[in-house]
Amino acid sequence: MWPAPSVPRPPSTLATTVLLCAAVLLGGCTSPASDAETVSEELEQLASSYEVRLADGLETGLPVRDDGFAYAVDLGNTMSAAVALGNRSLFDRAYGMIRAHFLRVDTGDPRARHTVLWRYKPGTAPDASGSKETGLLADALWEAYERWGNPEHRRMATKVLDAYLRHGYWETDRRFVVKNYYNYGTQTLSENTWVLNQMPHTVRKIACGTQDASLFRRANAMARFAEGAYLKKGFSREMYDKGIETVFDGADGYYSPNGLLKLQSSLEIAKALLPFTLAPAREVIGFIRASYPDVSSAYYYNPRSKAIAPLAETSEQTYGLSEKALVLLLATRVRDSPGEAFLQDFVDREIVPELKRRRDESSSPFYFDVPLMLEAAQRYLRPDQVPAPPGESECTL
DSSP states (O other), X not given: OOOXXXXXXXXXXXXXXXXXXXXXXXXXXXXXXXXXXXXXHHHHHHHHHHHHHHHHXXXXXXXXXXXXXXXXXXXXXXXXXXXXXXXXXXXXXXXXHHHHHTBOOSXXXXXXTTOBBSEEOTTSOOOBBOHHHHHHHHHHHHHHHHHHOOHHHHHXXXXXXXXXXXXXXXXXXXXXXXXXXXXXXXXXXXXXXXXXXXXXXXXXXXXXXXXXXXXXHHHHHHHHHHHTTEEETTEEOOEEOGGGGGTSTTOOSEEOGGGEEEHHHHHHHHHXXXXXXXXXXXXXXXXXXXXXXXXXXXXXXXXXXXXXXXXXOSGGGBOOHHHHHHHHHHHHHTTTTTOHHHHHHHIIIIIHXXXXXXXXXXXXXXXXXXXXXXXXXXXXXXXXXXXXXXXXXOOOO
């Protein structure tokens, strides 16, 4: 069991100065405030240029990846970033594309209604929903309602959340588990379950906003399920299959194929558990901080020794923009744990150079990576203007 989350406290000015001195020791420590301003100004300028690129790209049509498909998760990430940035036109354009090509409304199958098609390509028949994509749309719509007060966003958020929860079922021990997709052809849920697709933070957020006690119970039950996947150092196992318990003695159903642990997955799971426990976020940030510069996108978990080690020491395994964005996002939510010096150093060392390097690139998952970074940058630059989502710290249910 993880320790109860503590309430973040801003470091004192003196403590911040001392830490910043240590962080920039080789370059002296004459003006940490001006150093922080320089880093923030660089990040602000880069974030603004990327925001323009996002908007301009959507003006030309759906963001299509190299395989010819447009992905709902890319547009969902864009909607979330647009809310954080206060960019309503960007939100409306991305949401319009979701409604036109991904959101299942006019369907005779009640189990498919208000689910989100995971990917779209003209001339290709819709095959399945994505539970993560459906939950992400519900989250973005609710955030938009909280920011701009449009009752239609609230109404649709609750309908889409209901569709997301229809991907789920109750375990006998009162955990709530969401499956990966709903197959439109066979009208069945997927057999497998990825822990990554559990979004208890979204369910709790909307439960608190609507004062729906049944949603609140599901949020807690889903969080218990996600917590059960935890290993150590901020890492969680990837999948769940109850049948494993009948094959291996002592198994609890959670596993990672071939012992593979993806950093992205563990970061997403830590984010989903923020309203329930801060420990995974604190621990994965601590792990990355201690591992720098040898941070990998994939790790191997040895069940015998219980050791976690990089899968490979190659440039291809170096973690990328979306993972760095999630690290920054988590660090802004637990600011007291890594400290302001770490945040400034991380942005200066990891974020700004990465954004500069990719400034003239338009990689295939551009609309997946960049919105995550823009949201994280906004929370770093303006923590008071972009409060933590409702339900993370208080709820009267």
